[in-house]
């Protein structure tokens with residue numbers, strides 16, 4: 244093996260730069276001295292301007308899965324700005340959910356908080372900065388708290404206050420895309436924000452602030468115009484990332500916000516907790532060639548093309564034309580495909596696919612007969628079925644209810660359609676758990692069916708999320724269920740002395756647990772991730788114990 248040489252003095256070196264993992268140094272001093280030169284080549288990405296997209300990021304060197312592309316803290320973060328009409332609201336100090344009516348109040352501004360000593364109340368990057376403005380409204384509300392303390396306006400106010408944290412930060416923030424050209428005066432979204440956020444902030448806090456400025460002859464907040472607040476709301480909608488940990492947080496990052504969307508993204512991002520102010524780390528999940536775009540996913544990976552494209556158009560104001568959107572079969576998954584009902588009473592057995600998925604009014608055509616369906620008909624059917632699926636899924640369905648629903652769906656949809664996928668994903672989580680289907684009750688055929696569904700779902704997941712960027716939890720759950728299904732079957736057969744074909748299943752059970760751990764390696768700060776990790780750990784212990792007790796060597800044939 245060739246020896247690694249120090250990037251500064253050329254002598255043998257053992258420690259490499261932790262960011263690029265390419266250049267070696269013989270000592271810390273040489274690394275520090277070389278930083279001025281190295282920092283430009285060390286960076287994994289740079290910002291470019293692309294036609295039809297605006298600012299986006301490209302790789303500055305070849306990147307491998309796992310390589311860190313960036314690591315940064317947000318310019319601003321705060322309670323997620325969604326309308327809360329009842330139920331819990333985020334504490335402005337820590338964003339943990341609280342019941343406004345029963346909560347103590349901030350001693351500065353009287354907003355409902357989790358605890359008067361919540362650390363974020365005085366922190367200048369959290370509530371500490373906005374409290375002085377919120378206290379300008381003098382009267383106290385005892386009921387109607389959701390209207391009085393509007394959580395959805397708080398993040399916009401926090402962004403407005405960025406101008407007090409330095410002109411550079413403020414100007415950099417204003418550079419973010421807001422799509423005001425598509426959400427200006429006269430649009431629904433303008434009207435909604437005008438009433439809910441702009442009027443609210445102006446009437447309650449900014450007018451008194453202007454009075455204060457007049458009295459003190461001091462400009463406290465140079466720009467508090469209505470246009471600027473609308474611009475801020477646009478920036479939040481287009482760029483903010485949601486963090487689901489102990490609270491409901493939204494954050495805006497200077498560089499990570501510039502990643503463009505792709506329905507098959509090549510990165511994964513993880514957030515640290517509130518102690519590091521939610522620092523984000525973006526890693527490559529697929530090999531990325533130098534000069535290639537660095538992408539993320541703004542919408543739901545398990546929706547079909549029309550649903551994803553509509554969502555992106557409505558919320559992010561662009562029409563996606565990525566490889567997955569262009570392909571009528573969605574990388575061979577048939578996630579949006581319909582069953583052709585034919586012209587006669589018997590279906591032809593073919594599949595209806597959109598002729599041009601990038602055309603919002605595309606016709607759908609059968610791949611076997613010449614029946615065509617209009618887009619309006621196809622959308623109507625998919626939406627109706629979507630409502631049926633939601634109705635069943637929201638009411639804790641039983642195996643039988645899901646099975647009935649699935650049979651109905653299969654009359655109209657391809658078995659891989661995303662509505663079928665969602666039902667199957669729930670079904671595999673009931674087989675083995677629900678009364679009547681417990682491990683000692685479930686039949687061999689039902690187990691085989693569960694295993695088959697898991698394998699088919701993993702095939703789909705692998706095609707639409709090859710980097711395991713977005714569907715880690717979905718994939719983790721299916722892998723774990725595949726493991727359980729195999730192991731229940733194997734133990735059952737083993738106990739009655741039937742050992743034929745069991746090795747294959749045991750190997751699959753072992754492999755799926757290993758893969759499951761790998762898939763979930765970045766799911767560490769989320770509640771569902773932690774829960775699944777602990778389930779996998781106990782399944783691993785149980786599996787290893789059983790294999791050892793029965794003296795099975797997975798690398799050899801079973802005697």
Ligand SMILES: C[S@@+](CC[C@H](N)C(=O)[O-])C[C@H]1O[C@@H](n2cnc3c(N)ncnc32)[C@H](O)[C@@H]1O
Pocket residue numbers: 295296297298299418419420422481482500501502503504505559560561562563564
């Ligand atoms: C989070 S911002 C990304 C940064 C933005 N491009 C800029 O110049 O500030 C999201 C916006 O970028 C553009 N964008 C991102 N991905 C795109 C894509 N795949 N195709 C077209 N536009 C895209 C859209 O205008 C979208 O609303």
